[in-house]
Amino acid sequence: MSKNHKIEVQGISIWVTKNNEDDYISLTDIARQKDALRSDYILQNWMRNRSTIEYLGLWEQLNNPDFNSIEFDGFKNQAGANSFSLTPKRWIENTNAIGIFSKAGRYGGTFAHRDIAFEFASWISAEFKLYLVVEFQRLKKEESDPAKLNWNFQRMLSKVNYAIHTDAVKEKLIPKSLAPHQIKFVYANEADLLNMALFGMTAKDWRDQNPDSTGNIRDMASLEQLVILSNMESINAMLIHQGITQAERLKQLNQIAISQMTSLLNAKGLKKIN
Known part of the structure; x- marks a missing residue:
């Protein structure tokens, strides 16, 4: 699965991300349940409580060998006073x-x-909290699903083959005199060649049709499409080395995509995965 996920809890969108292989949940998003316009204020109100600081300090002492206990004691002693305030930034930097x-x-x-x-x-x-825990558990179950893990493997394989693909683009299609921004344009152009062959549209076309999506055309691809995309990247690299024109490559890749998709959809083994 990707590093960032979004779960919906009582109408609130909450981001979940990975940090050192652990799951971290957006406090900013959670705070919007109480006040959508003043999430920072809500978070600071929570952090100024003595019970909150004691909990945060205990968690750090159990999980963080570099935790600054002296600064923690100072915050704990001040907690509860009317003049005391604490922001996440101050807590992180001091402790x-x-x-x-x-x-x-x-x-x-x-x-x-x-x-x-x-x-x-x-x-x-x-x-x-109860609904948040339920949605978070649903997300973790989804991440452990074999079909999802297989999807993730194919996505990673696609990225590896893309590196091979871009090396071929650099070697065969980019004149030495091109500026860096022109080189990036050629890469994008070749990526969209594959998009056109497989999806029938460019990445921009897809974004225009899906303005509310948080992913991109490849993030939303099916398992079958990712398998084909992985194959096409290697094939396109080979065609580039052979000096085939872009127009001819697009035609060949589209025919390959149609043929491979037909085979994959008829494969009994892949149907069992889905």
Whole structure:
């Protein structure tokens, strides 16, 4: 499975990500259940409680050998005072905490280890925590499904073959005088050649048709399509080395995609996987 997943809990979208092989859940998203416009404020209110700080400190002491207990004691002594406030950033920087982290970007926000996230959800609402745990368990069950694991293997295989594919593009299609931004364009062009042959559209065409999707055209591909894509990347690399024009390669790859898809859909073994 990919590193980032989204689960739906009582109408709230919550991101789950991997950090050092552990599951971390977005506290920012959980806080939106209480106040969608002031999630940071909700999170800070939770962190200023003495019980919260004691729980966070205990978790770190059990899981983090580099935890700064001296700074932790200082926060614990101040907790509960009207003037005391604590942000995730301050907690992380002062105590070397690993149970909480913040990141920017598409999947940005404040994330916490699932143990801590469930504790925060309890503070938000006991009912909400229950639904969160149920959805999280459903996600973990889905990740362990053999068909999903096979899908993940094919996705990884596709990426490995893509590296071989781009090496062939660099060697045969890119003149030495091209600027870096032009080279990137050629790579994108070749990737869309495969997209056209297999999906009948470019990556941009797919995004335009699916504006609300969090993935891309290949993330949403079926197992059969990923198997074919993996094969096509190797075949296209070979055709590039042979000096075949792009137009002719597109025609051949499309015929290969049709033939392989027909074979895969008729294969009894693959039907059993699905």
